[in-house]
Amino acid sequence: MSDNSSMSVDAIATAIRAGERLTPETARTMYLDAPTPLLGRLADDVRRRKHPGGVVTYIIDRNVNYTNVCVARCKFCAFYRPVGSAEGYTLGFDEIYEKIDETIRLGGGQLLLQGGHNPDVPLAWYEDLFRGVKQRYPDFRLHALSPPEVIHISRLAQLPIRAVIDRLIAAGLDSIPGGGAEILVDRVRRILNCYNKATADEWLGVMREAHAAGLRTTATMMYGTVETPEERLEHLFRLRELQDDTGGFTAFITWSYQPSHTELGGTEATGVDYLRTLAIARLVLDNFDNLQSSWVTQGGKVGQLSLAYGANDMGSVMIEENVVRAAGAEYCMDEFEVVRNIENAGFVAKRRNMHYDVLGGPIFRERDVPRMLELAVARATGAAGEGADLQNYEARSAAGRKVREAR
Numbered sequence: 001m002s003d004n005s006s007m008s009v010d011a012i013a014t015a016i017r018a019g020e021r022l023t024p025e026t027a028r029t030m031y032l033d034a035p036t037p038l039l040g041r042l043a044d045d046v047r048r049r050k051h052p053g054g055v056v057t058y059i060i061d062r063n064v065n066y067t068n069v070c071v072a073r074c075k076f077c078a079f080y081r082p083v084g085s086a087e088g089y090t091l092g093f094d095e096i097y098e099k100i101d102e103t104i105r106l107g108g109g110q111l112l113l114q115g116g117h118n119p120d121v122p123l124a125w126y127e128d129l130f131r132g133v134k135q136r137y138p139d140f141r142l143h144a145l146s147p148p149e150v151i152h153i154s155r156l157a158q159l160p161i162r163a164v165i166d167r168l169i170a171a172g173l174d175s176i177p178g179g180g181a182e183i184l185v186d187r188v189r190r191i192l193n194c195y196n197k198a199t200a201d202e203w204l205g206v207m208r209e210a211h212a213a214g215l216r217t218t219a220t221m222m223y224g225t226v227e228t229p230e231e232r233l234e235h236l237f238r239l240r241e242l243q244d245d246t247g248g249f250t251a252f253i254t255w256s257y258q259p260s261h262t263e264l265g266g267t268e269a270t271g272v273d274y275l276r277t278l279a280i281a282r283l284v285l286d287n288f289d290n291l292q293s294s295w296v297t298q299g300g301k302v303g304q305l306s307l308a309y310g311a312n313d314m315g316s317v318m319i320e321e322n323v324v325r326a327a328g329a330e331y332c333m334d335e336f337e338v339v340r341n342i343e344n345a346g347f348v349a350k351r352r353n354m355h356y357d358v359l360g361g362p363i364f365r366e367r368d369v370p371r372m373l374e375l376a377v378a379r380a381t382g383a384a385g386e387g388a389d390l391q392n393y394e395a396r397s398a399a400g401r402k403v404r405e406a407r
C-alpha cells in the first residue's frame with residue numbers, strides 16, 4: 001500500500017480488499033477515522049478468507065497461576081503480592097497435579113501456567129515440576145512462562161535466555177504464552193513500571209529465541225492504560241515484523257486493562273474500543289492466522305460479537321482464573337456456554353489444541369462432563385503460604401529464607 005497518510009478511508013478500504021498491507025499511516029487513518037461497522041466488515045472479510053469453513057475454535061485448558069509473589073510491581077496489576085506478604089502463595093506440585101486431574105476430567109489437555117516473579121522459585125523448581133507433569137501425564141501440554149518470567153528466571157539462574165529455554169524444553173515445556181507484552185513501547189512500559197521486567201526489545205527477543213528453538217508462542221496486547229492509539233499500532237507493527245521473520249506466533253489476543261484494585265486506577269475501555277482494536281489488529285496482523293476473543297474481560301456478549309470483528313477463536317474455557325478476577329472482572333463460561341455462543345452466532349464449534357489442530361466437536365456431546373458455573377481459584381480456600389516442595393530449593397530473599405528455616 002502506498003505510504004500516503006492523506007489516503008481516504010474509502011481508498012484504504014479498497015486497498016485492503018485488494019490484499020494490500022497496511023502501513024503505520026494507513027492503519028492510523030483506519031483506526032482513528034473508519035466507521036466501526038466498516039472496520040468490522042473488513043476484519044470479518046479477512047477472517048473469512050483465512051477460515052473459510054465457518055469454524056470457530058476454542059480450547060479447554062486451565063489457567064494456573066503458580067505464585068502471586070512478585071518483585072516486578074507493575075502498576076496495572078491487582079494480582080501480585082510483595083515478597084514476605086502474608087497473602088503470598090506458591091502452589092505445591094501435588095496441588096498442581098490435582099488441578100491437572102480435574103482439567104482432564106473436564107476434557108482439557110493443557111495448563112496455561114504463569115505466575116509472579118518470585119525470587120524464591122529457582123529454575124530447578126520449574127524443571128522438576130515440568131518433569132513431574134510429563135512423567136504422570138505424558139500427553140498433557142505445558143503452555144508456560146511468559147517472556148518476562150523467562151527473563152526473570154534467566155536473571156536468577158545467571159544463564160542466557162536461550163539456555164533457559166533449552167533447559168525448560170528438555171524438562172517438558174511445549175509452548176510459551178504471550179503474556180507480559182502489555183504495550184511494546186518503552187515510554188509506556190516505563191510509566192507502567194514494567195520496563196525493568198522486560199523492555200519491548202527484550203520481550204520480542206525471548207519470542208525470537210523461543211521460535212528459533214522450535215517453540216510456537218502466542219502474542220498479546222493489553223491496551224487502555226496510558227498509551228496513545230499510535231502506540232497500540234506500533235505494538236501491532238512490531239509483532240507483524242517478528243512474525244514476518246519467524247512465523248512462530250500461532251495467535252494474537254488483545255484485552256482491555258482492568259483497573260479495579262490496581263495502583264494505576266482509571267477506567268476500563270469500552271466495548272466499542274475493544275471491537276475496533278480487535279478489528280484493526282486483524283487488519284494489521286495479516287500474517288497471523290488466529291485471533292482470539294477475550295470473553296474473560298469483555299463478557300460473553302461482546303465476546304460473541306468479536307466473532308464479527310475478526311476473531312476466529314473463543315480462546316480458552318479456562319476452568320480457573322486469578323489475575324483478571326483480582327482486578328474486578330468475573331466472567332465465567334464453561335464449554336457448554338462457549339459452544340452456545342459460537343453456534344448462536346452461526347458458526348461451527350470445534351475443540352482445538354495450542355497449535356490450532358482441531359481435536360473434535362464439543363466434549364460434552366461425547367460424554368458426560370460436569371457443568372462449571374464458576375471459575376476455580378488458585379487455592380480453593382484462598383490460603384497463603386508455600387507448597388512443601390519449595391523447602392528443597394534455596395530461597396533468594398531474606399523473607400523466603402526465614403520461612404524455609406522455620407520449617
Ligand code: SF4
Pocket residue numbers: 070071072073074077078079080115116117148197
Ligand atoms: S503483571 Fe505479572 S510481573 Fe507484573 S506485578 Fe503482576 S504478576 Fe508481577
